[in-house]
Amino acid sequence: xxxETPDELLTVIERYRPIRLDPCxxxxxxxxxxxxxxxxxxxxxxxxxxxxxGLVYVNPPYGSKLSEWVGKAVSESLRxxxxxxxxxxxxxxxxPALPDTKSWQHGVFxxxxxVCFIKGRIKFKGADKPARFPSALVYFGDREDxxxxxxxxxxxxxxxxxxxxxxx
Numbered sequence: 695x696x697x698e699t700p701d702e703l704l705t706v707i708e709r710y711r712p713i714r715l716d717p718c719x720x721x722x723x724x725x726x727x728x729x730x731x732x733x734x735x736x737x738x739x740x741x742x743x744x745x746x747x748g749l750v751y752v753n754p755p756y757g758s759k760l761s762e763w764v765g766k767a768v769s770e771s772l773r774x775x776x777x778x779x780x781x782x783x784x785x786x787x788x789x790p791a792l793p794d795t796k797s798w799q800h801g802v803f804x805x806x807x808x809v810c811f812i813k814g815r816i817k818f819k820g821a822d823k824p825a826r827f828p829s830a831l832v833y834f835g836d837r838e839d840x841x842x843x844x845x846x847x848x849x850x851x852x853x854x855x856x857x858x859x860x861x862x
Contacts, residue, residue, distance in 0.1 A: 714748025
């Protein structure tokens with residue numbers, strides 16, 4: 695439910711862009727985000743302030759509310775201003791790669807701009823063993839080609855456009 699992102703993965707994400715907001719953090723702020731929400735703040739109920747720009751990184755609890763977190767990311771991504779520059783809001787989610795679920799079928803595949811299926815099983819910070827499921831980074835933003843190029847070393851990466859997927 696509350697596993698932290700592995701440092702190696704966070705390093706790759708931060709190299710892509712510094713994290714402005716982590717809506718699923720703790721008081722320790724392990725992602726070093728400029729802004730963050732703790733469980734007491736309930737990031738599902740907060741405005742992610744997508745008009746401000748920057749990267750929103752979401753490693754949601756993987757329990758019964760996972761689909762709500764995907765829905766929140768979708769709704770926030772639909773609110774973000776479309777920009778022609780390189781500084782608009784981008785959202786990256788770390789999710790269990792379970793493409794048969796409603797979260798993927800109706801959230802990710804219908805709305806995300808790119809996906810990176812991470813090779814192997816990640817070992818969350820503080821866990822004794824790797825996860826029992828595969829993981830993916832799901833991207834909502836205007837720079838899907840940049841995302842795909844940057845994260846392609848982690849695993850199979852695709853951009854998604856209306857009616858088409860491109861493999862990197």
